[in-house]
Amino acid sequence: MSYPSKNLQILLVEDDLVTRLYMRLLLQELNCKVLFTKNGEEAVEKFNNQVDGILMNISLPGIDGCEAARVINQQNPNNRAIIYALSSAAPNTDTYFLKAGIQGFVQKPCLKSDLKKFLLLVSQKKHSSRGKSMSV
DSSP, X not given: OOOTTTTOEEEEEXXXXXXXXXXXXXXXXXXXXXXXXXXXXXXXXXXXXXXXEEEEESSOSSSOHHHHHHHHHHHOTTOOOEEEEEESSOOSOHHHHHHHTOOEEEESSOOHHHHHHHHHHHHHHHHHHTTOOOOO
16 A cells, blocks of 8 residues: 555745654655755745645754745645744744644654655545545
8 A cells, every 4th residue: 555645745944954854754655745945045946835744853054944935825725735844943922833834843854754744635625625535
């Protein structure tokens, strides 16, 4: 049985090269197509409505992950992508993330099981937005 992440397009926004390579490897093992950027400005530029999910580091050079998420959501009001924050520190407040349009949080170092939970949500939203039902 293939995992429901097959053919999901994930935008990975991470400035640390080692973390970016590790996350890309995990996502590819889960059959995802991975676009990646190393800062918030690039994430805003690279985002398109074909992206199903975004994993965004919060501490980025230039504009941070929360601001990049806010801009993506403002510029794309019909955005269907689920945005999750990536950080090595637990969030101080969920309200800050919610105001930016970030729907969840994955703590680094990220485990494959954490990614599977994220990808299941992304897959369910993708299929429900297309009017299809998904069996797991």
